[in-house]
Amino acid sequence: xxxxxxxxSAPTSLFKNKFYQTILISNxxxxxxxxxxxxxxLMFVTDQTNSDPLAxxxxxxxxxxxxxxxxxxxxxxxxxxxxxxxxxxxxFLSAVSVxxxxxxxLYGSWESxxxxxxxxxxxxxFSQPSVMKLFKQHVxxxxxxxxxxxxxxxxxxxMVMGPSLGIFAYHQFGIHLSIGVMGVAFLxxxxxxxxxxxxxxxxTAAKENKGSSILQELRDGFRYVWQSPVxxxxxxxxxxxxxxxxxxxxxxxxxxxxxxxxxxxxxxYLLMVNGVAMLIGGGVIMTLSRKIRPQILLAxxxxxSAICIIGMGWSNSIPLTxxxxxxxxxxxxxxxxxINTLILQSTEQSYVGRVNGVLSPMFMGMMVIMMSLAGxxxxxxxxxxxxxxxxxxxxxxxxxxxxxxxxxxxxxxSQAAAPEMH
Numbered sequence: 001x002x003x004x005x006x007x008x009s010a011p012t013s014l015f016k017n018k019f020y021q022t023i024l025i026s027n028x029x030x031x032x033x034x035x036x037x038x039x040x041x042l043m044f045v046t047d048q049t050n051s052d053p054l055a056x057x058x059x060x061x062x063x064x065x066x067x068x069x070x071x072x073x074x075x076x077x078x079x080x081x082x083x084x085x086x087x088x089x090x091x092f093l094s095a096v097s098v099x100x101x102x103x104x105x106l107y108g109s110w111e112s113x114x115x116x117x118x119x120x121x122x123x124x125x126f127s128q129p130s131v132m133k134l135f136k137q138h139v140x141x142x143x144x145x146x147x148x149x150x151x152x153x154x155x156x157x158x159m160v161m162g163p164s165l166g167i168f169a170y171h172q173f174g175i176h177l178s179i180g181v182m183g184v185a186f187l188x189x190x191x192x193x194x195x196x197x198x199x200x201x202x203x204t205a206a207k208e209n210k211g212s213s214i215l216q217e218l219r220d221g222f223r224y225v226w227q228s229p230v231x232x233x234x235x236x237x238x239x240x241x242x243x244x245x246x247x248x249x250x251x252x253x254x255x256x257x258x259x260x261x262x263x264x265x266x267x268x269y270l271l272m273v274n275g276v277a278m279l280i281g282g283g284v285i286m287t288l289s290r291k292i293r294p295q296i297l298l299a300x301x302x303x304x305s306a307i308c309i310i311g312m313g314w315s316n317s318i319p320l321t322x323x324x325x326x327x328x329x330x331x332x333x334x335x336x337x338x339i340n341t342l343i344l345q346s347t348e349q350s351y352v353g354r355v356n357g358v359l360s361p362m363f364m365g366m367m368v369i370m371m372s373l374a375g376x377x378x379x380x381x382x383x384x385x386x387x388x389x390x391x392x393x394x395x396x397x398x399x400x401x402x403x404x405x406x407x408x409x410x411x412x413x414s415q416a417a418a419p420e421m422h
Contacts, residue, residue, distance in 0.1 A: 033185030039166025075357015221354030246370030277329030301334025313387020
């Protein structure tokens with residue numbers, strides 16, 4: 001009996017699940033590396049360029065543009081390659097690339113810091129679909145939404161600690177040691193992943209896929225999404241959310257300095273409030289995970305996020321902005337947990353990588369485009385107008401989810417299986 005068969009026959013506590021334990025520990029190291037990277041580099045670039053909007057927005061562009069470009073390919077290869085081996089190699093190569101950037105920074109120009117983000121973003125597109133694939137194999141369907149809620153709670157903890165960790169590392173130790181911490185964190189994540197259960201033997205369908213071309217598998221992934229009513233609607237919601245979030249992704253610093261009249265370091269407190277709220281929201285959703293369908297969670301979280309974005313754009317009151325940030329964080333787990341649960345419920349194991357590879361670019365593509373334009377928009381339009389537009393677009397994303405409210409998990413599974421039937 002395979003691992004997946006045993007998992008699906010008898011649900012056990014998530015914390016007794018060796019796969020889940022390992023993924024959580026690995027993710028702790030990854031989050032340390034990511035948050036030190038995000039804020040140490042943000043502070044460094046801000047100091048180097050005297051808060052130039054284009055230079056600051058470029059940080060997010062080099063982080064997310066590779067996701068758009070490589071997500072298609074990474075998802076297809078994730079369905080071909082052994083997931084455990086793929087994840088270990090990706091984290092190891094991320095560590096190597098970070099140390100290479102450190103050497104370049106020591107002996108070259110400061111612009112090389114962009115490369116650290118760029119390379120790790122590429123490698124993540126091969127690693128993340130493998131996590132989802134293993135989640136499908138090793139977590140019982142009844143535990144998926146609870147597992148996603150716990151996972152989101154861990155991310156929320158780092159939303160609280162991460163900004164301060166990154167800013168502290170930069171101000172106390174400088175950019176060189178901060179980048180060294182990133183490399184060590186990625187390396188430790190790779191080592192922890194050796195604890196994962198051995199990769200399962202390939203199913204017949206997966207072996208047949210290896211005989212086909214990557215281009216054919218990509219076409220199969222698009223066809224699979226197109227034939228699923230749920231995944232098709234989810235793709236549209238992804239694109240709209242990417243447009244809205246990408247618009248404001250790089251403008252938080254200006255929300256702090258212009259609307260609230262605070263120093264750039266105050267941004268960490270906004271994110272800490274958001275993180276505390278995410279932690280609380282993740283815990284609440286974990287207790288209610290079996291009572292609320294994921295599409296309802298997703299629509300609710302998206303609608304509240306839209307209102308909060310508009311409110312934060314208009315607010316010049318620190319207490320009001322902090323309250324809206326808290327409310328946004330409280331419901332944000334609804335979005336993440338709803339999306340991931342819907343994908344896993346609506347997708348067969350052999351297509352998980354490709355479905356991620358098709359849907360992620362719809363979000364990331366729009367996000368990268370809007371992040372690239374954010375610096376220009378900031379110079380042409382007031383911050384209030386930009387945030388208002390982003391919030392209205394986000395609200396549209398919630399509305400288009402209404403057609404899938406009627407679907408239940410059993411119906412979703414049958415829809416997802418349809419493209420495989422011959």
